[in-house]
Amino acid sequence: MARGPSRLGAWHWRSALSIGMQASSLPACAALGTQSPYSCKSQRSSMDGPAGAVSLAAMRVAVIGAGVIGLSTALCIHDQYHAIVPALEIEVYADRYTPHTTSDGAAGLWQPYLDDKGNIQETLWNKETFDYLLGHLRSPEAEEMGLFPMSGYNLFTQPVPDPSWKNIVLGFRKLTPKELELFPGYSYGWFNTALMLEGKSYLPWLTKRLQQRGVKFFQKKIRSFGELLAEGADIIINCTGVRAGELQPDPELQPGRGQIIKVLAPWVKHFIITHDTESGIYNSPYVIPGSKLVTLGGIFQLGNWNEENSPRDHKTIWERCCQLLPSLQKAKAVDEWSGLRPVRHRVRLERETIHHGLSKSEVIHNYGHGGFGLTIHWGCAMATARLFGSILQEKKLARPPQSHL
């Protein structure tokens, strides 16, 4: 998969800047044509410090990361606060944009892990996401979003307890004996209707909405929070996924490498996810049809940073999926991809105060969504927006009694 030069199409950073320059709220020094509108220090608004009163008239938010987490969080924050914060400026910084993000490679099936490990918060975020997407199903936007319903099978070699999400999805039930005849080797399973949200469609849809709202995009690898703070960002939203450790070491964050083959098999109309308690989640074959191609997978390698496709993994996926679904033998392989799931024992969704010289800023972390980013994204975006709101509240409290608004 080519990472290549910064080909962003409509949102190349130079054109993003020129779009930004049309926005009325740009500081005057942006006309100097510098790389970022915020390099002019005298215009920078700071959170506190001896320089003067906090002004809510300009609020600069930098979102790092343009996968599903970064883009949805940016949209959520904009939608909730642009009316309350008149000069809310959101900028997205990322080294990779669609179709080169982790979210683009994922099949896009809404399904959490089987075991929520007692993490009720994440189950609630999953539900919030499902309900939000379900509400969009009948809208004319659905096709453009890459959103559509998908039914299918979860297969096991022995009975297992029902999952935390059984009442979130539609029509959850156990498989009948006749249905199990479809899958020799599996003796137990579930059937339910869930949703598909294809990253390759959803991310452009989010991007378009963000552009319409005046959000600016920059293709740039951010190497430190300080870099953005120096340029005047008031709040940073850290949605850097698997590479969050480069900004701030996080021993709990690891890559969960996956590899998939995309095939042309339009006769497959259900997802089929097998489970093997010994090999662990996603290390057992799965078949997930999309709007055009079917994703074959079943690789989960913790700690492996290699984004190159492995011939051995290809063989594993192909053989196991053909064994699961013999009709796949006639399928034509069209594409192959490897990606790194941002694995963490729990999602990191929290505030942190970052000091930069004498000033400080708030960072909201929203990363570590493992193999369920699309599944949980909206719940996390809303939670991040709530944290953003609490920061705004605190800033209001820090304001002197006389308002200059």
Add this chain to the structure above:
Amino acid sequence: MFWTIGWQSSTRNTIQYLRNHPALKFHQNWCGLSMSKPRIAVIGAGLIGLSAAVCISETIPTCSVTIISDEFTPNTTSDVAAGMLIPHTYPGTPIYQQKQWFKETFDYLFAINNSSEAPSAGISLVSGWQIFKTSSSAELPFWSDIVLGFRAMTEMELKKFPQYRFGQAFTTLKCDCPSYLLWLEKRLKGNGGEVHAKRIANLWDLQNNYDIVVNCTGIGSRQLIGDLKIYPVRGQVLKVHAPWLNHFIRDGDGLSYIYPGIHNVTLGGTREKGSWNLSPDPNISKDIFDKCCALEPSLQKAQDIKVRVGLRPSRLAVRLQKEILVQGEKKLPVVHNYGHGSGGFSMHWGTAKEAARLVGECIATLQDSLSKAKL
């Protein structure tokens, strides 16, 4: 010993004498039976003709099977249908019989679906919903325990269909045409069968070259054999490109439906009793599209919309029986296998098996007569 040989030669002479005697010439074809394979002509190359031919060629390998038809895929009535295995009830056929035919068809296609042949045969497994605007009676359809996972829809599921009060969710099979018909044809030829393009105006035209005729002419039976009990029920459908759809949706009234297949989605439809009109009606097309979009709004983005019209060969009961046609001295055994109306795909393999069984009975009867003639 001498005496035995003499007896045999005198028997041979007798057979020769009988064969050549003008009054007994009508036995000629039947005598042919014991010498070579029984020759079966199947009239009609739609789903019913092809499946019957394949079934006969497999259950009675000693016979030769030839399909004779004026229309072939993609121009048969079968090609217009979506090919969903959701039966319709024939008022004149006992329910246990329909259930048996459906089960045989379902099991047969289920096995193909689970094999690597599925894509070439055009077979796919599809889940979906049948929804009703009025609360339905508690009665389950006769096929509910044959399809997979049949159950009532939940409240949450019904929210997707705001105007509907009740529904059923299940998983069933679908046969896509022309793939399935082409696959059957290939199978028939693999078994040594032949296919001839020809219009048959009179079954007696076949008498010289065939021993038994299997009549699978669908709506054509009305003219071919004068069955006035069969009548067309016109169906107009749209075939569209909407690959993101993978669930079927069927209004319980049977008029509006969305059936996603391998390469296209069939949107329907109409049930116009007595209409022979094969020309598409643009007003009907618009009506179908609008109604289906109301069920599934994303269909607004469907591309490549094509319209097809078919005449369902409707009858109170499927005619599946044998008949000996007589014309003077001549006799022609016919096995009728037509009148499947809306339920062709759902019943085809069951009726094909029954037709093959009836052909077997005809062959036995002919061979009986033949051995009687020898004596």
